[in-house]
Amino acid sequence: MMLKVTGKMIEVRKYNSKDIRIKELGGVPMLTVRGDLSNKRFQTIIAKTCDVRIPKPLNIKSSKNLSLAWMSPDELLIFSFSGAFHEKTQKGLDSALKGLHSLILDVSGARSLFLVEGILWRELLAKGSPVDVRQSSFAKDAFRRTRIGQVSVAFWMASDNSVYIICGRSHSDFFYDWLCNAASDGSLTKYF
Amino acid sequence: MLRFKCPVCNTVADETELSPGGEAHIERMGPGSSDDAFYKYLFERKNPLGIHFERWFHAYGCGKWFHAARCTKTMEIFGTYKAQEIKPPKHIIDAITKKRPNWKNE
Numbered sequence A: 001m002m003l004k005v006t007g008k009m010i011e012v013r014k015y016n017s018k019d020i021r022i023k024e025l026g027g028v029p030m031l032t033v034r035g036d037l038s039n040k041r042f043q044t045i046i047a048k049t050c051d052v053r054i055p056k057p058l059n060i061k062s063s064k065n066l067s068l069a070w071m072s073p074d075e076l077l078i079f080s081f082s083g084a085f086h087e088k089t090q091k092g093l094d095s096a097l098k099g100l101h102s103l104i105l106d107v108s109g110a111r112s113l114f115l116v117e118g119i120l121w122r123e124l125l126a127k128g129s130p131v132d133v134r135q136s137s138f139a140k141d142a143f144r145r146t147r148i149g150q151v152s153v154a155f156w157m158a159s160d161n162s163v164y165i166i167c168g169r170s171h172s173d174f175f176y177d178w179l180c181n182a183a184s185d186g187s188l189t190k191y192f
Numbered sequence B: 001m002l003r004f005k006c007p008v009c010n011t012v013a014d015e016t017e018l019s020p021g022g023e024a025h026i027e028r029m030g031p032g033s034s035d036d037a038f039y040k041y042l043f044e045r046k047n048p049l050g051i052h053f054e055r056w057f058h059a060y061g062c063g064k065w066f067h068a069a070r071c072t073k074t075m076e077i078f079g080t081y082k083a084q085e086i087k088p089p090k091h092i093i094d095a096i097t098k099k100r101p102n103w104k105n106e
């Protein structure tokens, strides 16, 4: 699902090949929340503060103000659609989760976000990732943590013809180069 | 190529998404144990050609450990189970004995 960020999404850099458009995007605030996702009180607090229930494992869900991604049985990742809402969510969770074994951390600067557009995005991912990216097994709302090349990433569909990918900030130069190289003209198969 | 179903997040993970953790169900020998027992705990591993119980770490995924039963000769995977199990659960033993009737768990 699209990250409907209000205000400016900064385009850090971009690359266009014949089939694929790659953009690195800045300005999307992210929060890591850790805690026991099976805990009833934790679930209620998340639902109340984020206005959306905790997604099923390997899924991502959105409300008006944010997207909520399932990272592991004890970790969530929140993409806020505005800086103001990001702060409000962090403060809200900080106070609501007091007394419950948990952690809230601003990871906006720790992750890089990429948007890959073009109908051949599945071919591009399949070049570097062991994930089955066929439509039948990787579809809308799926959120998959895996690797692309040797970079630890997570990706989910932005629309039918585009996909978001996040990776660690320190890998982003290498990963951007990897993506551009893999997307070069004439190099993508038409398998999917 | 090995593909394991991670029992924590239920993804079918490729071997390259995982880190191997070696033999499973090793009892820890701490202070108070004999030198011999501590030596065995640290260094002695089974390394069979056949059925092996192993630990795997879903490094590129949910970041959790789990157990797997695998044949080191044919690379067949009989099943995976949670890291919290202190011995192979019955459904794993059953899955192995169904295909290898002569196998004994030692």
Ligand SMILES: [Zn+2]
Binding pocket: B006, B007, B008, B009, B010, B011, B058, B061, B062, B063, B064
């Ligand atoms: Zn997993």
